[in-house]
Each structure stands twice: as C-alpha cells, then as structure tokens.
Amino acid sequence: MTDTAISVRGLNHFFGAGEARKQALFDVNIEVGRGSLTILMGPSGSGKTTLLTLMGCLREVHAGSVRLLDRELFASDEGTRIDMRRRLGFIFQAHNLHDSLTARQNVMMGLQVHGRGDPARHVQAADHLLGLVGLGERLTYLPGNLSGGQKQRVAIARALVSNPDIIFADEPTAALDKVSGMAAVRLFRDLGRTRGTTTVMVTHDPRILDLADRVVTLEDGRIVEDRRASLPRNITPGPA
Amino acid sequence: MTAFLARLLGRLPIGYLQLMHNPGRLVAALAGVAFANVLVFVQLGLAGSMAESVAIPYRLFQPDLLILSPLESETLSDASTLPRQRLFQALVHPDVTGGTPIYMARSTWLSGQDASSSIQFFGLAPDAGEFFHDALAGPLVSLSLSDTALVDTLTRFVDMRSFADATPDAPVPFEMQGRQLGAVGTVSIGGGFGGDGVFLVSDQTFFHLFPGRSSATPSHILLALAPGADPGRVADELTRLYPPDTVRIRPVTTAMEAEVRYQMTERPTGLIFAFGVAIGMVVGIVIAYQVLSADVADHLREYATFKALGFRQGFFVGVILEEAIILAAIGFWPGLVFSQLFYQALAYLTNIPIFMTPERAVAVFVGTILACALSGILAMRKLAAAQPADLF
Structure with a gap:
C-alpha cells in the first residue's frame, strides 16, 4: 500500500457527442496523499465537481488514468467501481436524504451497503455518528422535519458511518452555519489524523481554507494553482 | 411492521417505508391496482360464466356416454339430429x-x-x-x-x-x-x-x-x-x-369440456372474453407500471445516492419488488370485494351463473403480484442504465 490515496494522470473528460461534444477537463494531473484534506476550488463550470465524481467512481473515466487506493479506474467495469464506492464516503451538495427514512435510518444505509450485519450495532453506530454531528436528539426525525443544516449533518454522518478510506464532499458546508461548517471540516481533518481518512472537498467557502492541507484551484478544466498549506501529521507527502 | 419487514428482508424495508410515507399516493396506487383487479376479475367471471352456462345442461345427465351427430355438433344445442x-x-x-x-x-x-x-x-x-x-x-x-x-x-x-x-x-x-x-x-x-x-x-x-x-x-x-x-x-x-x-361418441364430461373449449376459443363471445381478460391484464400492468415508475422517478436522486454509496442493482430491484408485492397484496383485497359485488349484481340482473371461485381468486392474486413485479422491473430500467453522477 502506497501513501498515495488518489493518483490522477493525464485526465481528460468530455460531455456530449459529435458537434455538441464539450471538453470539461484538460490533462489534469494530481496526487492526493492518504490522510490529507484537499480542497478543490474554482469558479462554476471549472470542472471541480466533474473531477470529484471521476475520482469518486461516479463516472466512467474516458481518457487518462485515475488510480484510487491502488486500483486503476480507467477501463474498469461497473462491478469494480461499485466495490470501490463501498470504500468511499460521499457528501453531496444537496443532502439527498431519503425522505421516508428517519435520520437514524438514513445513516444506517451507509452500513447496510456492506450487508446484513448486526442491526443493533448498526443502530448504535448510526446513533453515535449522529451524536457526533450534534443530532443526538433528532434520531427519529424524518428529513422533512429537519432544517437544511441538520439534513446536511445527517448526510455527513451517513458518509462517515462506515469508516471510509476516502471522503468526497461537494460543498458540504454550504447549508451549514459557520460553527457547524467549521466543526464538520475539523471532523474530516481529525479523521485524517487519527484514522488516515483522506478527504477531497469542493467548496467556495473561504472560512475553511485554513483547515486544508492543500488547496487546488481549477479554471476552465485545468489546474491553475496547487497550494500546500501544511502537511498532515504522520503522513508522508505524496508526489507533487 | 417496519421491524418485522426489516427482519424478513435483512435490511431496512425501503419500499414499505416509501409507500407509507405518502398516504395519498399509496391510496391512489392501491385504487389503481384494485381497478385492474376488478377489470380482470370481471372478464374472467364472464368467461367463467360462459363456461359454466355451457356445462350446466350436461350436468343434467349421468356421466356416461353421449352420442352426437357428426355434423354441427360442436354444441349440445345445435339443431343437428341423428x-x-x-x-x-x-x-x-x-x-x-x-x-x-x-x-x-x-x-x-x-x-x-x-x-x-x-x-x-x-x-x-x-x-x-x-x-x-x-x-x-x-x-x-x-x-x-x-x-x-x-x-x-x-x-x-x-x-x-x-x-x-x-x-x-x-x-x-x-x-x-x-x-x-x-x-x-x-x-x-x-x-x-x-x-x-x-x-x-x-x-x-x-x-x-x-x-x-x-x-x-x-x-x-x-x-x-x-x-x-x-x-x-x-x-x-x-x-x-x-x-x-x-356419429361422435364421447363421455359426457369430455363432450362438456370440448364444448367449453369450442365456445371459449372458436366462438366470437368466448374470444371477446379472452380478449377482455388480456386487455384487463395489460391495463393492470400499465397501471402498476405508471404507479411504480412514478415512484422511481420521484426517488431517483435518493436511489442515485444509494448507488453512489455502493448499492448494487439487485438492491434496487429488491426495493421495487418489495413495493410491487405490497401494492399487489393490499390492492388485491378491495379488488376482490368489488368484483364479488359486481358478480352478485350481474348474477341478479342477468341470471347468468357468475360467481367467484377460489382458483380464480388465487390465480388473479398471483397474476397481480407477477404483473406488479414485472412493472417494477421495467420501471427500474432508467436507474439501471444511469451513472450515479448523471442523476444528481
């Protein structure tokens, strides 16, 4: 096992076909070390989310190489991508909670993807995570009865409950107030330090830049800046 | 019920919870399934009534042998003689x-x-x-x-x-x-x-x-x-x-079965009823498909999220089958009750021998579950073909 969690080389990505074909990413190269907290920034349409979804196995890699936890995703089949997704945690800009499941049940889905397991342990783990994000009193609430920020915190708990190797987060703090947003990002950073969990996050939120180990800026599908704020403790830096 | 289904399925009963979450839609879905059931029951009832009315005169006879004219004797009441x-x-x-x-x-x-x-x-x-x-x-x-x-x-x-x-x-x-x-x-x-x-x-x-x-x-x-x-x-x-x-010589029961078969497969009335049964089944599948595909469409983002978490297609098929079976199992009963009332009204008004049989009820119940399941699987095609990122 290397210290590199994600390795992207010569990545190009296109949307559409024929004359409508539009290139979204141009020769993107980036390596992300294990346990680090990386922020992707850039204006709308710069390719941040596309890059995130390609690294997160949510799209097929058309051209170039994406190695995730030492597995090549280019030309990989759907089964491989599904296996990889189970090692990842996703937090989406829209929380995408299931509206007929309670907060606890939504979080439990993050565990049930791995099989039957012990239902009591699933409940215990879900309750623990919801407590960590400050929703210990809202375990049985349906999403319709939660605020936007609370829903986002449930989504964070769902992403973390299975102890993923990598967390991919798209604007995870957009719906959170300053305190909650900072707390969530600190949680990601702490997971990196204590468990070696890697986090790649798309954000426009300038308040959290100081907490990142690295800030990568994209414009028009190209990396235009790659700034390393600091190195995570106990983690060997990956190649530039 | 949630705990029971969770134990039974080995996972959260997403389909059941989804259905129960929106009572208005559930009632509409059940009404659709029940309506489809009534359609099929009525057509089957009429077809069965025809078979029964064909069989009744034969039951006047002891079940030994019947000699019929070789000509035009497809039915007992044909005018041929011997x-x-x-x-x-x-x-x-x-x-x-x-x-x-x-x-x-x-x-x-x-x-x-x-x-x-x-x-x-x-x-x-x-x-x-x-x-x-x-x-x-x-x-x-x-x-x-x-x-x-x-x-x-x-x-x-x-x-x-x-x-x-x-x-x-x-x-x-x-x-x-x-x-x-x-x-x-x-x-x-x-x-x-x-x-x-x-x-x-x-x-x-x-x-x-x-x-x-x-x-x-x-x-x-x-x-x-x-x-x-x-x-x-x-x-x-x-x-x-x-x-x-x-001559044609047949055991009475064989002659009866032959006439039932003839009336159901070669006479216009029987074909119309058979066609009616087929139309009823198609309408039932269409209704179930509409209900389930609308449900899939409404939850596409949530399903996509589950897909992103790593759930396989089998999980989604399981969820939709769970919904289909619940809809079929609950929607069947009002359909059965309304059909029974319809039979009684029809029998009263026309004196034709139309009544519910256990075999028919079981067949329609199984058919309803299969139709709903088929509709559900068809409704899942869009999700199956999509990449998770395309759905957000």
Whole structure:
C-alpha cells in the first residue's frame, strides 16, 4: 500500500457527442496523499465537481488514468467501481436524504451497503455518528422535519458511518452555519489524523481554507494553482 | 411492521417505508391496482360464466356416454339430429346397459308486446330417470301426463313466481308454441349466453310442441354403462362399430369440456372474453407500471445516492419488488370485494351463473403480484442504465 490515496494522470473528460461534444477537463494531473484534506476550488463550470465524481467512481473515466487506493479506474467495469464506492464516503451538495427514512435510518444505509450485519450495532453506530454531528436528539426525525443544516449533518454522518478510506464532499458546508461548517471540516481533518481518512472537498467557502492541507484551484478544466498549506501529521507527502 | 419487514428482508424495508410515507399516493396506487383487479376479475367471471352456462345442461345427465351427430355438433344445442337406430346399435355392446334419446328444440316465451325469452326444450322419456341427475328422476315421472312440463325458475325476463307452487296435482297452466301446457314442477337450471331458460317435457309432449320433429331423429343419445366400464374405451369400440363419420361418441364430461373449449376459443363471445381478460391484464400492468415508475422517478436522486454509496442493482430491484408485492397484496383485497359485488349484481340482473371461485381468486392474486413485479422491473430500467453522477 502506497501513501498515495488518489493518483490522477493525464485526465481528460468530455460531455456530449459529435458537434455538441464539450471538453470539461484538460490533462489534469494530481496526487492526493492518504490522510490529507484537499480542497478543490474554482469558479462554476471549472470542472471541480466533474473531477470529484471521476475520482469518486461516479463516472466512467474516458481518457487518462485515475488510480484510487491502488486500483486503476480507467477501463474498469461497473462491478469494480461499485466495490470501490463501498470504500468511499460521499457528501453531496444537496443532502439527498431519503425522505421516508428517519435520520437514524438514513445513516444506517451507509452500513447496510456492506450487508446484513448486526442491526443493533448498526443502530448504535448510526446513533453515535449522529451524536457526533450534534443530532443526538433528532434520531427519529424524518428529513422533512429537519432544517437544511441538520439534513446536511445527517448526510455527513451517513458518509462517515462506515469508516471510509476516502471522503468526497461537494460543498458540504454550504447549508451549514459557520460553527457547524467549521466543526464538520475539523471532523474530516481529525479523521485524517487519527484514522488516515483522506478527504477531497469542493467548496467556495473561504472560512475553511485554513483547515486544508492543500488547496487546488481549477479554471476552465485545468489546474491553475496547487497550494500546500501544511502537511498532515504522520503522513508522508505524496508526489507533487 | 417496519421491524418485522426489516427482519424478513435483512435490511431496512425501503419500499414499505416509501409507500407509507405518502398516504395519498399509496391510496391512489392501491385504487389503481384494485381497478385492474376488478377489470380482470370481471372478464374472467364472464368467461367463467360462459363456461359454466355451457356445462350446466350436461350436468343434467349421468356421466356416461353421449352420442352426437357428426355434423354441427360442436354444441349440445345445435339443431343437428341423428337416427335413433344408433341407439339400438349401441345396445349390442356388452358394456352398454341402456340408452335413451334426447330431443332438443328452442322456442320463444312471449312475455308481452316487446319482451320474449328463448327457452331450450328438452324432450326426455319420463321413465328414463336413471340416465339423468338423481334430482331429476322423481320429477321426470310426473311428465308422463301429456302436455306437462318442468319449468325453470331461473328463466330470464319471465316472472316465474307464479310457478312456485306447481305440482302434478295442481299444474300451473301456460301457453307455448300455441299449445296449452301445465307446469307440474320446477327445476333450477338457468339460461346462459345462448338462451334464457330450460324447460323439460316428455318426449311425447315434445312432439306435440314441435310437430316437425320425429321420434326417429333425436338430437343426442345417452348411454348408460355397466359399473366399472371405461367410458373412453367403450366410446372407441362403439365408434368402430358404426360406419365412418356417422356419429361422435364421447363421455359426457369430455363432450362438456370440448364444448367449453369450442365456445371459449372458436366462438366470437368466448374470444371477446379472452380478449377482455388480456386487455384487463395489460391495463393492470400499465397501471402498476405508471404507479411504480412514478415512484422511481420521484426517488431517483435518493436511489442515485444509494448507488453512489455502493448499492448494487439487485438492491434496487429488491426495493421495487418489495413495493410491487405490497401494492399487489393490499390492492388485491378491495379488488376482490368489488368484483364479488359486481358478480352478485350481474348474477341478479342477468341470471347468468357468475360467481367467484377460489382458483380464480388465487390465480388473479398471483397474476397481480407477477404483473406488479414485472412493472417494477421495467420501471427500474432508467436507474439501471444511469451513472450515479448523471442523476444528481
């Protein structure tokens, strides 16, 4: 096992076909070390989310190489991508909670993807995570009865409950107030330090830049800046 | 229920929770499934009623052998005849213990200026009770008196209440074929799709009513067999006894099944009912598909999120099948109740033998579950083909 969690080389990505074909990413190269907290920034349409979804196995890699936890995703089949997704945690800009499941049940889905397991342990783990994000009193609430920020915190708990190797987060703090947003990002950073969990996050939120180990800026599908704020403790830096 | 289903499925019962989360949509979905059930039940009921009405006259006979004319004899009530001589020829077979001719003809009961009922007359020998259903043996004897009849209390479009007290001692007079008859008793047979009622008379009275008919040319011949004789074997042996293509000999039950099959597969009415059943099933599948595909579309983002978490297609198929089975299992019951009410109303209004059978109920229940499951799987195609990122 290397210290590199994600390795992207010569990545190009296109949307559409024929004359409508539009290139979204141009020769993107980036390596992300294990346990680090990386922020992707850039204006709308710069390719941040596309890059995130390609690294997160949510799209097929058309051209170039994406190695995730030492597995090549280019030309990989759907089964491989599904296996990889189970090692990842996703937090989406829209929380995408299931509206007929309670907060606890939504979080439990993050565990049930791995099989039957012990239902009591699933409940215990879900309750623990919801407590960590400050929703210990809202375990049985349906999403319709939660605020936007609370829903986002449930989504964070769902992403973390299975102890993923990598967390991919798209604007995870957009719906959170300053305190909650900072707390969530600190949680990601702490997971990196204590468990070696890697986090790649798309954000426009300038308040959290100081907490990142690295800030990568994209414009028009190209990396235009790659700034390393600091190195995570106990983690060997990956190649530039 | 959630805990029970969670234990049963080994996961959260997403489908059940989804359905229960939106009661308005659930009720609409159940109404759709119930409506589809009623459609199928009604068509099956009508088809079954037709089969039943075909079978009823055969049940008047003991289940031995029936000799039919080789021509036009696809149905019991066809106007074809055959020589009575065939009866005497059959009696030489050692396993044939007796026989009796049956004479059949139709007449019209005029209830008023514009109302009429089509009556099927059976002319039977009054002393031939052994060839007929046990319940007929006694009343048949009372037909020995000329111009008497056993009238059908289930005759359509005729007020038969005045015949309720008819007995041999106090016959109730009525007129048919321009002839005064006396009802000396009643039977409960009922009409079907080919007629409105059945009247039984003696063979002699039959010839009075239908002077064009002769005792030498019965409509059919019933044969009684020795105990233990195999009707199929005797039928084959008798067939070889006659010149080729002069008769058709069948066990009564086989003749009945053949006519049911003929009516259901070759006559327009049967085909219309079969088509109706098919249309009902298609409509049912379309309704279930609409309900389930709308549900999938409404939850596409959530499903996509589950897909992003690493759930495989089998999980989504499981969820939609869970919904399909729940909808089918719950929606079936109101469909069954409404269909039963519909049957009762139809039977009351038309006197056709339409009723629910356990076999039909089970078949429709299983069919509903399969139709819903099929619809659900079709509804999942969009999700199956999509990449998770395309769905956000």
